[in-house]
Amino acid sequence: MELAKKWIKVTVNGEPRELLIKPNITLLDLLRDYLGLTGAKMACISNSCGACTVILDGMAVKSCSVLAMQAEGSEVLTVEGLAEGDKLHPLQQAFINHAAFQCGFCTPGKLMSAKALLDENPQPTEEELKRDMEGNLCRCTGYKKYIEAIMDVAQHPVKYSAKEG
Amino acid sequence: MREFEYLRMNTLQEACSLLSEYKDEAKVLAGGQSLLTLLKLNMISPSYLIDIKFIPELNYMDFDEKEGLKMGALTTHRTVEKSPLLKEKFTVLPETELVVASVQTRNWGTIGGTLVHADPIGDIAPPLIVLDSRVKLISADGERTVPLAEFFVDFFMTVVEENELLCEIQIPALPAHTGVAYQKFSTIEAGIKIAGAAAMVSLDDGLCKDAKIALSAVAPVPMRALKAEEILKGKPLDDRLIEQAAQAAAAEADPVTDMHATDEYRRELVKVLVKRAAKMALERARAS
Numbered sequence: 490m491e492l493a494k495k496w497i498k499v500t501v502n503g504e505p506r507e508l509l510i511k512p513n514i515t516l517l518d519l520l521r522d523y524l525g526l527t528g529a530k531m532a533c534i535s536n537s538c539g540a541c542t543v544i545l546d547g548m549a550v551k552s553c554s555v556l557a558m559q560a561e562g563s564e565v566l567t568v569e570g571l572a573e574g575d576k577l578h579p580l581q582q583a584f585i586n587h588a589a590f591q592c593g594f595c596t597p598g599k600l601m602s603a604k605a606l607l608d609e610n611p612q613p614t615e616e617e618l619k620r621d622m623e624g625n626l627c628r629c630t631g632y633k634k635y636i637e638a639i640m641d642v643a644q645h646p647v648k649y650s651a652k653e654g
Numbered sequence: 655m656r657e658f659e660y661l662r663m664n665t666l667q668e669a670c671s672l673l674s675e676y677k678d679e680a681k682v683l684a685g686g687q688s689l690l691t692l693l694k695l696n697m698i699s700p701s702y703l704i705d706i707k708f709i710p711e712l713n714y715m716d717f718d719e720k721e722g723l724k725m726g727a728l729t730t731h732r733t734v735e736k737s738p739l740l741k742e743k744f745t746v747l748p749e750t751e752l753v754v755a756s757v758q759t760r761n762w763g764t765i766g767g768t769l770v771h772a773d774p775i776g777d778i779a780p781p782l783i784v785l786d787s788r789v790k791l792i793s794a795d796g797e798r799t800v801p802l803a804e805f806f807v808d809f810f811m812t813v814v815e816e817n818e819l820l821c822e823i824q825i826p827a828l829p830a831h832t833g834v835a836y837q838k839f840s841t842i843e844a845g846i847k848i849a850g851a852a853a854m855v856s857l858d859d860g861l862c863k864d865a866k867i868a869l870s871a872v873a874p875v876p877m878r879a880l881k882a883e884e885i886l887k888g889k890p891l892d893d894r895l896i897e898q899a900a901q902a903a904a905a906e907a908d909p910v911t912d913m914h915a916t917d918e919y920r921r922e923l924v925k926v927l928v929k930r931a932a933k934m935a936l937e938r939a940r941a942s
């Protein structure tokens with residue numbers, strides 16, 4: 490039997506959306522298939538790799554492991570919502586400056602984890618940063634350069650301020 | 655994921671009433687950090703998904719110096735990790751949370767959900783067991799509390815009946831001069847755990863008045879190492895005695911060989927981890 494679709498209200502990157510969805514999809518499916526936001530990546534789909542990380546009501550979550558219906562009434566921020574117009578987010582700029590990615594597949598997830606972390610703890614120690622980024626795997630660049638990039642943003646917020654450029 | 659009907663609950667009563675109607679046709683969803691993986695792999699295919707994640711009355715933490723802690727089942731791992739109250743009263747819990755999966759999983763996953771999922775590699779069960787925790791189960795017919803040590807039945811199986819749900823975790827106040835610690839080993843920190851051990855040591859006049867040891871990932875369920883506990887009780891603790899207890903715990907463990915480690919290696923790790931956890935618990939008991 491075909492089960493009834495359900496309406497869901499969710500704000501994505503600041504824009505309120507109302508969508509009719511099947512209940513058996515993940516937040517990642519909703520973002521990619523219904524909204525065309527393909528920044529969050531589908532990779533392990535088993536809650537391991539972190540490539541699908543988005544920020545849900547201020548918290549980093551693995552969107553492959555959150556049922557879309559659970560985002561009802563929530564605010565979701567994806568990598569597409571990081572930049573302000575043409576102005577990259579400080580973390581995005583720092584990732585470029587530090588050459589912190591090669592293939593880029595894990596980068597959106599890493600950016601979102603890093604943003605959630607810095608929003609909560611703007612001056613993390615390197616140890617705290619490494620620990621809180623554990624949920625985001627990388628299979629090419631490695632783990633050194635993006636740690637440097639995030640630490641750079643934490644230590645030099647003015648240099649990377651989106652407004653002052 | 656196969657199709658199911660999604661039902662978002664606003665009250666505990668509503669959830670209990672639907673559970674007693676749908677029974678094994680329904681699955682209870684909290685954070686879904688384990689359940690969604692099972693759904694995506696089609697390992698389970700419930701007709702109804704009863705979402706309790708947003709029931710406000712299941713999300714709380716109450717502490718009383720005499721009664722101890724009562725924590726709603728929907729308390730997230732991250733809440734436990736960050737709680738100043740728990741850092742002060744039950745340090746081992748926030749400490750353990752730092753090594754539970756990843757931040758993203760801890761943000762959305764709940765303590766109740768983890769316990770009911772009953773994966774024997776779960777990190778939070780062993781410290782909760784040595785803290786003498788109980789869990790409250792509720793259904794449309796009433797409620798009961800069960801010691802966490804008797805809660806797990808087999809791999810991914812608990813005493814929760816099909817019409818029941820876990821609503822509260824209860825932790826008694828720690829007696830004086832008591833220390834608790836948890837140690838685990840995994841090849842990478844956020845990776846699959848190979849073995850884990852929690853220890854509680856309670857001192858009275860230099861003697862070990864009470865001791866509890868619980869192991870994870872080395873048996874079908876998070877298990878108490880009762881023989882190891884007996885070795886410690888009633889005696890003045892020293893390295894030699896802790897070594898004996900660790901040997902006993904390794905003998906009691908019932909590990910399997912899988913892609914992550916052999917049973918022999920796991921048993922060896924139990925020895926090491928019990929020793930470390932017991933020594934740390936002892937130090938903490940002396941300092942408290």
